[in-house]
Each structure stands twice: as structure tokens, then as C-alpha cells.
Amino acid sequence: MNAVEVRGLTKVFHDEARGEIRAVDGVDFHCRPGEIFGLLGANGAGKTTTLRMLATILTPTAGEATVMGHDLLRQPEAVRRCLGFYSASTALYPRLTARETLAFFARINGLDSQLVKARVEELVARFGLADYADARVEKLSQGMKQKVSIARTVAHDPPVLVFDEPTVGLDVLNALEMQRTIAEFRAEGKAIIFSTHIMSEAERLCDRIAVIHRGRILACDNLAGLRQLTGQHYLEDIFVALVGG
Amino acid sequence: MRLDSSTVATLLATELKLLLRDRRTVVVSIVLPLLVMPILLFAGRTLEERRARRLETTRFTYTVTGSQAERARQLLEAAASSAGAPTLLLEERDAPDPEQALADKSLDLWVQALTCEELPPPAAPARTAGEGEGREEERPVPGVPVIQLVFRGDRDRSGEAATRVGEALRRVREVERATLLAEAGLPLPAGEVVQVEERDVASAAQVTGLKLGRLLTVFFLLFVLSGGAVVATDTLAGEKERGTLETLLTTSAGRREIIVAKLLAILAVAVAITLIQALNFLAYVVLRLIPLPADFALELSPGVAAAVLAMLLPVAALVSCLLLLTSGRAHSYKEAQLYFFPVFLLTLLPALAAFLPGLALRSPIALVPVAGVAVGVKEILTAAPDTPMLLLTWLVNAAAALGLALAAERTLSAERLIAPAAASELGLKGDELFQRHALRAFALLWALLLVISVNFEGKLDVRTQTAINLLGVFLGGTLVLVHRYRLDPRRALALRPVGWPVWLAVAVGAPAGLITGMGVFQLASRVVPVPPEVVESFSRGLLSAELPLWQALIFLAILPAVCEELAFRGLLLYGLHRRLRPLALVLLVGLVFGVFHVSLFRIAPTAYLGMLLTAVTLLTGSVYPAMAWHGINNALVLVAAHGEAPLDEVPPLLHAAAAVALATAGYILWRVRTPYAGLRRRQ
Numbered sequence: 001m002n003a004v005e006v007r008g009l010t011k012v013f014h015d016e017a018r019g020e021i022r023a024v025d026g027v028d029f030h031c032r033p034g035e036i037f038g039l040l041g042a043n044g045a046g047k048t049t050t051l052r053m054l055a056t057i058l059t060p061t062a063g064e065a066t067v068m069g070h071d072l073l074r075q076p077e078a079v080r081r082c083l084g085f086y087s088a089s090t091a092l093y094p095r096l097t098a099r100e101t102l103a104f105f106a107r108i109n110g111l112d113s114q115l116v117k118a119r120v121e122e123l124v125a126r127f128g129l130a131d132y133a134d135a136r137v138e139k140l141s142q143g144m145k146q147k148v149s150i151a152r153t154v155a156h157d158p159p160v161l162v163f164d165e166p167t168v169g170l171d172v173l174n175a176l177e178m179q180r181t182i183a184e185f186r187a188e189g190k191a192i193i194f195s196t197h198i199m200s201e202a203e204r205l206c207d208r209i210a211v212i213h214r215g216r217i218l219a220c221d222n223l224a225g226l227r228q229l230t231g232q233h234y235l236e237d238i239f240v241a242l243v244g245g
Numbered sequence: 246m247r248l249d250s251s252t253v254a255t256l257l258a259t260e261l262k263l264l265l266r267d268r269r270t271v272v273v274s275i276v277l278p279l280l281v282m283p284i285l286l287f288a289g290r291t292l293e294e295r296r297a298r299r300l301e302t303t304r305f306t307y308t309v310t311g312s313q314a315e316r317a318r319q320l321l322e323a324a325a326s327s328a329g330a331p332t333l334l335l336e337e338r339d340a341p342d343p344e345q346a347l348a349d350k351s352l353d354l355w356v357q358a359l360t361c362e363e364l365p366p367p368a369a370p371a372r373t374a375g376e377g378e379g380r381e382e383e384r385p386v387p388g389v390p391v392i393q394l395v396f397r398g399d400r401d402r403s404g405e406a407a408t409r410v411g412e413a414l415r416r417v418r419e420v421e422r423a424t425l426l427a428e429a430g431l432p433l434p435a436g437e438v439v440q441v442e443e444r445d446v447a448s449a450a451q452v453t454g455l456k457l458g459r460l461l462t463v464f465f466l467l468f469v470l471s472g473g474a475v476v477a478t479d480t481l482a483g484e485k486e487r488g489t490l491e492t493l494l495t496t497s498a499g500r501r502e503i504i505v506a507k508l509l510a511i512l513a514v515a516v517a518i519t520l521i522q523a524l525n526f527l528a529y530v531v532l533r534l535i536p537l538p539a540d541f542a543l544e545l546s547p548g549v550a551a552a553v554l555a556m557l558l559p560v561a562a563l564v565s566c567l568l569l570l571t572s573g574r575a576h577s578y579k580e581a582q583l584y585f586f587p588v589f590l591l592t593l594l595p596a597l598a599a600f601l602p603g604l605a606l607r608s609p610i611a612l613v614p615v616a617g618v619a620v621g622v623k624e625i626l627t628a629a630p631d632t633p634m635l636l637l638t639w640l641v642n643a644a645a646a647l648g649l650a651l652a653a654e655r656t657l658s659a660e661r662l663i664a665p666a667a668a669s670e671l672g673l674k675g676d677e678l679f680q681r682h683a684l685r686a687f688a689l690l691w692a693l694l695l696v697i698s699v700n701f702e703g704k705l706d707v708r709t710q711t712a713i714n715l716l717g718v719f720l721g722g723t724l725v726l727v728h729r730y731r732l733d734p735r736r737a738l739a740l741r742p743v744g745w746p747v748w749l750a751v752a753v754g755a756p757a758g759l760i761t762g763m764g765v766f767q768l769a770s771r772v773v774p775v776p777p778e779v780v781e782s783f784s785r786g787l788l789s790a791e792l793p794l795w796q797a798l799i800f801l802a803i804l805p806a807v808c809e810e811l812a813f814r815g816l817l818l819y820g821l822h823r824r825l826r827p828l829a830l831v832l833l834v835g836l837v838f839g840v841f842h843v844s845l846f847r848i849a850p851t852a853y854l855g856m857l858l859t860a861v862t863l864l865t866g867s868v869y870p871a872m873a874w875h876g877i878n879n880a881l882v883l884v885a886a887h888g889e890a891p892l893d894e895v896p897p898l899l900h901a902a903a904a905v906a907l908a909t910a911g912y913i914l915w916r917v918r919t920p921y922a923g924l925r926r927r928q
Contacts, residue, residue: 055495059658077497085495091488095266096259107255108496136266152492 001069002030003160003191004037004054008063011049011215023049025215026063031191033159036182038206039195040239046215047195048087051164054193055085067160081110084153087164094138098129098148101137102155109156123151143174150181161185163194167201179205199235209235213243248505252498256506257513264476264510274472274518279525286529301332305353305406308340313358313390320392321356324413327420333413347397353406355395361385449542451627457543458623459599462615465519465557466596469564472518473511474585477568480507481656482581490657500657504569508650511565519561552625556635559642560618564592566649573656599623606634609771614645676737676819679730683820690722690812691841707792711800715808723812738815739868739921746917751861751870754910755877758857760903762850762878763895769849797883806876813838813855814862814871822924827863834859854878857907864914866921 011024024046031037039047052058054065056076064071070078092101102120111119124133127147132140137148153161163182167175182205186192196202202209203223210220219229219242227233230241264270309317318337325333338352346352364385385391392414396407445452484490493503530537571588575581595616604610606624611617617638624630679686697713705713727734734740792800818834825833838859839852858871895903 057491057494077499080495081497083495085492087491089488090492090495092492093259093263093489094487095263100262104255104259105496108252108493108498110497113251156497 003033004029004031004065004067004193006030006050006054006063006065009050009053009060009065010062011046011053011058012061022215024053024060027212027215027217029210029217029220031160031193033191034186034189035207036186036192036194036205038202038209039193039212040197040199040202040206040209040235041195041212042197042243045197045212047197047212048164049215050212051085051087051162051193051195055083055162056080081156082158082160084156084158084161085164086150086153086162086166088166088168090149092137092145092149092152095136097134097136098140098144098151099124099133101148101152105152106155109158111156119155119157123155127151142170143177146170146174146178150178154185158190160191161193163192165195165197167196167198175201199239203235211239211242218242249499249502252502253506253509256498256503257509260480260506260510261513264479264514267479270475270479270514274475274514275521278471278518278522282525283529300405300409302334303402303405304334304336305402305410306336306338306351307354307356307406307410308338308343308346308352309356309358310343311358312360312363313392316390317356317358317392320414320417321410323417323420324410327413327416330413330416331409333409335410343395347395347403350400353396353400353403354410356410357393357395359391359393361387361389361391364391447627449540450544453541453543454626454628455623458626461553461626462557462560462596462599462619462622463593466560466564466592466615468519468522469515469561470568470589470592473515473565473568474588476511476514477565477572478578478581478585480510481569481572481653482575482578483572485575486577494657500654503657504650504654508562508565508569508653511569512561515561515565549625552630552635553622556618556621556625556639559639559646560615563614563642563646563649566646566653567592570649570653570656573653595619606631606638611638612641614642618642675731676733679726679732679737680820680823682730683817686722686726686820687817687837690718693722694718694841708796708800711804715804719808719812723808723816726816732819736922737819738811739819739862739866740815741867741869741919743865743867743870743919744917746913747865747867747870748873750910750913750917751873751877753906753913754857754861755874756881757903757906757910758854758874759878759881760895760899761907762853764900765853766850794883794887797887798880801883802876802879805879806872809838810858810868810872810875813841814858815868818859818862818921822921827924830863831856831859860911861914863921863924864918866919870914 006027006029009024009027010022013021013023027046027050029037039050041047049058053060054067054072056072056079060072064073066072067079068082070082072079093104096104099120102123103116106116106119107113124130127150129144129147129151132144137145140148161182166182167178170178179201182192182194186207194202194206206223208220208222209226211218211226219226221229223235226235226238230238232238232241307321309321311317321335324330325335338346340346340352340355343352343355347355394407394411397403447455481490484493494500567588568585571584572581575584592615595613596619598604598610598613598616599619599622604620606617606620610620611634621630621635621638625635694714697718701710701713723738726732727737813834817837818830821830821833835852835854835856835858838855839848839850842848842851854875858874861874862868862871
């Protein structure tokens with residue numbers, strides 16, 4: 001069974017000055033457990049809007065989607081319970097400690113209150129947060145904040161994870177650490193949707209890649225399939241061949 | 246939708262934890278008010294005591310001049326030594342040039358004693374030393390010496406000398422007057438010729454209740470606003486700015502639960518601050534930092550206290566919801582702070598209803614949020630509660646709070662607000678940018694108009710004032726904005742010809758609109774009673790003798806029709822037409838038009854006219870019919886005023902006929918409609 005199913009998802013923004021903007025235009029894809037599905041596109045291609053719709057932050061104008069069988073429009077809370085959402089713009093509460101942050105997100109996502117403490121300690125141990133678990137987030141370094149942020153994404157152990165350009169603004173070491181962590185989640189059987197505009201990242205991590213441009217998916221396959229489709233070897237060339245740049 | 250109480254509890258606990266860990270909030274909302282008030286009160290009291298002590302020991306220097314100098318010296322001596330009066334220490338000095346001596350501070354007071362005939366003719370009215378409210382102006386009487394106290398108002402000591410010597414001289418005069426009357430055969434002191442007594446049949450507690458009742462809602466709102474504003478700004482706008490709102494929205498907590506938790510946090514802080522301030526106030530009273538008036542006799546039974554609290558609770562909820570909504574509508578912390586001044590005004594102004602004399606809760610005021618509660622609280626404290634009306638106003642406020650809470654919930658779904666990146670102004674063309682800035686630009690014009698109105702109203706004649714407002718602010722402002730944003734004047738100002746049936750509709754609709762507008766005015770004046778003198782003063786403006794009818798028509802009918810229509814139905818409507826649907830456009834442009842007419846009592850009828858004119862422009866796609874309608878409307882008012890026709894006494898039958906005529910005009914315009922270009926479509 002697919003963990004995520006997206007069919008004809010469309011988002012039209014009404015901008016007061018520019019009128020209608022079709023940010024996402026009839027997108028279809030799916031993602032299986034234990035798979036990293038990549039959304040590859042330039043800035044403004046519609047990646048973030050698609051993922052925000054999947055996380056129920058934005059309401060689709062048309063189309064439908066399910067997450068672990070829950071309908072996006074009819075069961076938004078159930079969808080969010082099955083989903084961990086990480087992006088460069090999802091910040092942490094600066095005045096909570098790392099431990100309080102994890103406990104809060106575990107509890108708010110419906111984890112049984114008796115299990116919260118054990119889950120927090122498990123995450124503290126897994127992400128190596130023990131030394132600064134009781135320090136306020138505002139006092140932590142960028143790398144530490146990143147670890148706390150990933151830990152809060154999986155605080156309720158969701159089966160589906162969404163990473164929206166997770167390495168934006170990170171240095172090389174932290175970006176590699178992030179890629180390793182995402183690969184570990186795949187090994188644990190989680191369905192992962194990963195958006196990026198960095199070709200090497202998509203090439204290294206993703207099992208299947210959808211190239212998105214101006215709100216439309218131009219091609220969706222594994223790397224071998226995309227090579228066959230475009231006759232290009234490197235993902236960068238594949239991307240250029242598809243978007244016609 | 247079911248509310249998950251455990252999620253709300255988790256969110257609320259975290260909200261409060263975050264707030265208490267925010268030093269800014271704690272210091273600004275709790276510590277500062279707690280410290281500043283006692284320090285101010287203590288400092289004020291100490292300064293007052295020091296001043297009183299200093300006055301007891303200050304020796305004021307003076308000189309006496311004039312033909313009646315000896316008489317003045319006698320009086321001053323009597324004044325300084327009169328028994329039972331406050332100590333007054335005086336020292337006479339020689340001063341060849343008293344004015345110079347006052348300037349170089351070697352003298353505090355110059356006493357000029359003259360006869361009535363020697364008195365120079367009065368120039369501009371000067372302040373008399375010790376001038377008090379309600380004292381009659383004294384006129385010189387032949388044969389009676391005039392003592393002028395000359396002082397320097399820019400020196401405290403000189404001013405104090407004049408005040409204290411003036412008061413002492415008046416006391417001496419009272420005594421001398423009584424003596425003279427006694428010598429002339431009238432043994433009674435002058436003040437006892439007729440005895441006037443007042444007897445208040447209300448209990449002291451009721452009188453105190455009236456005084457407190459007028460103020461209580463205002464003070465309560467101040468505390469709720471001061472405490473709640475900081476929290477509300479941080480809780481939604483602050484979260485948006487920090488990026489934590491998006492994180493929160495990706496959790497399984499529902500938006501309703503998030504809003505309820507945030508609302509409870511604001512309410513908790515607001516109520517806590519109110520309680521702390523109430524206890525603070527009691528502590529001042531106990532410590533005698535605040536002396537209570539001698540007639541202060543508050544009887545606050547537990548039942549009355551509970552009733553007052555029950556009435557104030559929905560107001561606290563309403564204000565909290567409004568603050569939350571404001572914060573939710575803002576993209577950033579800074580933007581939220583900008584909105585709070587209008588929120589303060591919007592909330593506090595209705596609370597002043599308790600000060601309006603003769604306004605009872607058994608009136609339409611019960612339906613006005615906040616204002617009804619203010620009047621209701623006053624009635625409870627004066628032991629005259631009207632239970633059914635109290636219940637009604639409670640429900641009105643609770644419903645208003647609920648409506649605002651739901652609106653606040655919707656802000657969490659407003660994508661433009663959640664994803665501010667979509668609202669970027671980069672790369673926008675002039676007219677796109679103007680559509681974002683239209684309301685801001687008109688807020689600036691309004692502020693400009695207010696400044697002009699406050700500073701020049703009554704000082705300039707009607708022609709100059711009108712020319713400044715219409716040609717300077719409205720037409721000038723419109724042209725500057727068209728130029729600044731490089732707008733196409735034809736499109737931006739809706740300069741487009743229309744067919745003849747439109748003019749027929751205008752000819753029928755304009756008089757009908759005026760008459761129905763008077764009905765709106767009468768309805769509005771039931772909610773906010775208009776003092777007759779205000780209406781009279783407005784009418785005087787229209788009927789000014791300096792302004793013949795033909796000039797009045799130019800300045801008060803034609804110019805407003807052209808300039809105001811270009812600004813409101815032209816530029817403002819263009820700025821908003823893609824943001825709002827037609828009905829919302831009609832309401833908003835009409836309301837802004839009403840608010841620009843500054844006087845409170847004119848807002849409702851002018852907003853109504855503005856709505857009609859906006860509807861006409863939307864139906865015709867042109868500003869010209871609105872100009873004609875506006876001009877006819879104003880011209881009819883002027884002609885009626887000059888002919889002394891009482892527009893405010895229109896019989897109900899004429900109202901009904903006007904309504905039919907208005908509907909007919911609307912029907913014609915609908916049938917021949919050429920709608921405004923680029924209106925927002927229903928999705």
C-alpha cells in the first residue's frame with residue numbers, strides 16, 4: 001500500500017495585485033514505505049506549496065490526496081498525526097528547553113502521555129542531545145538546533161516524513177549529517193518525501209525523483225528511468241533537458 | 246467540531262510557560278505597572294507636601310505704585326495678618342522700574358493701585374491672578390479703587406504670589422463689604438441674604454456608585470488592553486515572525502484548539518493583571534497613598550460584585566478576541582503593534598457611553614458591544630439594574646466575542662498570512678503596488694485631514710477650509726498618488742462615459758438617497774444621541790451669512806462631488822477592487838468615506854451615502870454618475886437649509902416613497918449595468 005497518494009493536486013493563489021497564480025497545477029505522485037521520493041525543482045516551482053498542502057497547512061484548490069489512507073480534506077488532523085514535517089522555515093520555541101520541546105511535540109501530536117517521557121529520553125539518546133537537553137533552544141548552536149528540530153519532527157514516531165529543502169542554510173557537515181539521518185529513517189521503513197533544488201542531494205538520496213516546474217510534474221521516475229527518458233546522464237542535464245532551460 | 250481539552254491544556258500550559266519566561270512581557274505587563282504607579286503616587290504626594298511647606302515659609306517680594314497706593318498697602322497688611330487664613334509672608338521693596346524688576350526676578354509682584362478713571366482701556370483679555378472657574382468678571386466701578394496684580398506667568402514664584410495675594414485680598418474685601426453693609430443698616434452678611442440648600446435624596450453609596458460606574462469599564466479595559474496587547478502580539482504575530490506558527494500548524498492540534506489556547510492565555514494574563522492592579526489599588530488606599538474623597542461611600546455587596554464581574558467577563562473575552570484577531574491579521578510583530586492604536590480607540594470609545602447623561606440600558610445602546618456593558622455596570626453600581634437588558638447586552642457581547650474568535654480562527658487558514666512569502670512586493674508594477682498600499686495611503690490622508698481639522702476648524706472661513714480640504718487633501722492627494730504609482734488616470738479614476746438611462750437613474754436616486762439617508766441618521770442618533778447644539782452648529786456652517794447660496798453650491802456641492810468622488814469612488818475603489826468582492830467593497834469604501842467626515846454624528850449618514858455612491862460606480866464602471874449623485878445630494882441639503890425646510894422631520898410616507906424611488910434607480914442601473922472592470926470573481 002502507498003503511504004502517500006496524490007492525485008491532481010492543484011493550488012491557485014489569489015494575489016490581490018497579480019490576480020490568480022497557479023502555484024501547483026494537477027500534480028500526481030505516490031510514495032511507498034521505506035522509500036525516499038524526491039521533488040526536484042527550481043525556486044518557485046511549487047515544491048513548498050505541494051508539501052504545505054500535504055501537511056494540511058494550505059488547502060488544495062482541486063485534487064485529492066491521502067496519507068496512510070487518511071483523506072487530506074476530510075481528516076486533516078489524522079493526516080497530521082501520521083506525518084512529521086520539517087522545513088527550514090519551521091522554527092522551534094526559543095524559550096523551551098530541548099527536552100520540553102520534544103515532550104510538547106510528542107504530546108500535541110497525540111502520543112500517549114505515559115509514553116511521552118520514555119520517547120523523549122529515547123530521542124535525546126538517539127540524537128546525542130543529552131548534554132544540552134535542559135538548555136533553552138535559544139542558547140543552542142545551529143547544529144544543535146537542527147538536531148532538536150529533526151527530533152521534534154519524529155517525536156510522535158510518524159510513518160510519513162516530509163522534508164522541505166532541509167539542508168538550506170546548513171554547512172557541508174551539517175548537510176551531510178542531515179542526509180545520513182534521512183537515510184536512516186528510510187531504513188526504518190518510513191515513507192519520506194524530500195524536496196530540494198540541489199541535484200547532487202537528489203541523486204544521492206532519492207529512490208524516485210519527480211521534476212517539478214511551474215507547478216507541473218514534468219517527469220517522475222528513478223534515476224535510470226529519467227536517464228532513459230532524456231538521454232542525459234547527469235541529473236543536472238536531465239533537469240535542464242526537461243524544463244527546457 | 247469537538248474541542249480536544251487535553252490538547253488545549255497542553256497548548257495553554259506551554260503558552261503560559263513561554264510568556265512567563267519572556268522577560269519583556271513580564272516586565273512591561275506586570276512589573277512596570279506595579280512599580281511605576283506607587284512611585285508616581287509617592288513622588289506626587291511628597292512633591293505636594295514639599296510645595297505646601299515651602300509656601301508657608303516663602304516671603305513674596307512686591308512693590309506698590311499708583312494714586313491709591315496707601316489704600317492698597319492697608320489692604321495688603323490686612324490680608325497678610327488676617328486670622329484663620331493661610332500664612333502669607335510679604336515684603337515690600339522699592340522698584341523704580343517694576344516691570345524690569347519682575348523680569349530680573351528681584352520682584353515677585355507689582356501691585357498697581359489706581360482709580361477707575363486712571364485705568365487704561367482694556368486690550369486683550371488678560372488672565373487675572375487667582376482666576377478660578379465660575380468667578381464672575383469684575384468690572385471697574387467709579388469711585389472704587391482698582392488693584393491690579395501684575396506678575397510674570399512664566400515664573401512659578403511670581404504666579405504663586407499673584408494667586409495667593411489675590412485670594413487674600415478677596416477675603417479682606419468680603420470682610421470689609423460685610424462691615425460696610427452692617428454700618429449701612431443691614432446686619433446680615435452678604436452671603437446670607439438668601440439661603441440656598443441642596444438635598445440629594447440618593448444614598449451616598451448610589452452617588453459613589455455613579456462616579457465609579459462611569460469609570461470602572463474604562464479602567465478595566467485599560468488593564469485588559471495593556472496586559473493583553475503584549476501577549477496577543479507575541480502569541481500570533483510573534484510566532485509567525487519566528488516561524489513557530491508553521492511548526493505548530495503541522496502538528497495534529499486543530500486550529501480551533503490553537504486559537505482557544507491562545508485566547509485563554511491572553512485572557513488569563515489580562516484578568517491576572519486586572520486583579521493585580523485591583524489589589525495594588527487597595528494597597529495604595531490602605532497605605533494612604535491615594536486619599537479617597539470624603540463622600541466616597543461604596544457599598545459593594547458580594548452580589549453586586551459578582552454581577553459587575555459577570556458583565557465585565559464577556560468584555561474581557563471580546564477584547565482578547567479582538568487583540569488575537571489583530572495579531573492574527575498581521576504578518577509581523579511590528580505590523581501587529583501598528584494595529585493596536587486603532588484597537589485601543591475602537592475599544593475604549595464605546596466605554597465612554599457611561600458618561601453620556603440620561604443614557605439608559607433600555608435603549609439601542611444595549612446592542613452595542615462594550616458600550617452596553619459600560620452603561621449596564623453603571624446601572625448595577627447605582628442600584629438600578631435592568632435585568633432583562635443586562636442579560637441582552639451580556640449575550641450581545643458574548644456573541645461578538647464568539648464572532649471575533651471565529652474570525653481569529655480563520656486567520657490561521659488565511660494563506661496570505663501564513664505564507665508571507667506570497668505577499669512579497671518585489672517585482673510588482675505601479676498599479677499592483679498601489680493596490681497593496683491603497684488603505685495605507687488613505688490612512689495618511691485621513692491623518693492629514695484630522696490634523697487640519699483640529700488646528701484650523703473655526704479659524705478659517707468655510708471657503709478657505711473647504712478649498713484646503715477638497716483641493717489640497719482630496720484632489721491633491723489623489724493626483725500625487727496617481728503620479729507616485731504611475732497609474733493610468735482613466736482606469737484608476739474610472740473616467741468613462743455612460744449612457745443616458747444612467748443619468749435618469751441618478752436624477753431619481755439622488756433625492757431618494759438623501760431622504761433615506763436622513764432615516765439612517767435618525768436611526769443612528771438613537772444609538773449615539775446627537776446633542777442639538779452640534780446639529781445647530783453644523784447647520785450654521787451651511788447657512789453662513791458670508792456664504793451666499795451660489796457660493797455654497799460651488800464650495801459645498803460641486804467641489805466635494807468632484808474631489809471626493811475622484812478620491813473615494815475613483816482611487817480608493819481602484820486600490821481595493823481586486824482585494825474584495827463587490828459587497829465588501831461597497832461596505833468598506835462607504836465606511837472609509839464616513840470616517841473621513843470626522844464628526845461622529847455624520848459618520849452613519851455619510852457612510853450610507855458613500856455606500857450608495859460605491860454601488861453606483863460598481864454598476865456603471867464610471868465615477869461620473871457618482872459625482873452627479875453626490876452633487877445633487879449636497880445641493881438639495883443646501884437648498885433645503887436655505888429655505889429652512891426641516892429635512893430631519895420627513896414623514897414616514899415620504900421615507901417609503903423614497904425607498905421605492907431608490908429601488909427603481911437601482912433597478913435601472915442594474916438593467917443597463919456596465920460593471921467596473923477587473924472586479925474579483927467568486928471562486
